Amino acid sequence: MQCAGLTLIVATPPPAPLSIEKLREVPERFLFIFLFIGLGEEPGWRGFALPELQRRYSPLLASLILAPIWAIWHLPLVGNEFPWPIVPVFLLSLFGATFMLTWFFNRTNGSVLLPMLFHATVNSVGAGLIFSLFAGQALTALWYIYGTI
Secondary structure, X not given: OHHHHHHHHHOOOOOOOOOHHXXXXXXXXXXXXXXXXXXXHHHHHHHHHHHHHHXXXXXXXXXXXXXXXXXXXXXXXXXXXXXXXXXXXHHHHHHHHHHHHHHHHHHOOOOOHHHHHHHXXXXXXXXXXXXXXXXXXXXXXXXXXXXXO
């Protein structure tokens, strides 16, 4: 992940070492997130809401409408899973992900499988593995680099 490499250059403290235990957790974490978050969210956001919005609007406008709704969905995580300093860039990353997921959905003729796989990958590898190695200002820096690239 290029964001983590760039964070190593600009931020301190250094990340925790990557342990074999953390790597071993990735497949289980991925499967859990795929089944409960990917399958729990993407059929609703991309399988239902997006096609309804695209009946009336372009993919760009449909994504601009869907992104803030998806952000509101994540509000219960703010302050807990997402500390206040990273909330603005987390919201920015949600907007970026919305556009990517719209593109995936449209390029796969309306399949929610690729959006589910993408969502599970970002959450399990990004949040579950890479982001967990950083703390304090380095974690905040990582989020800002991630959210703006």
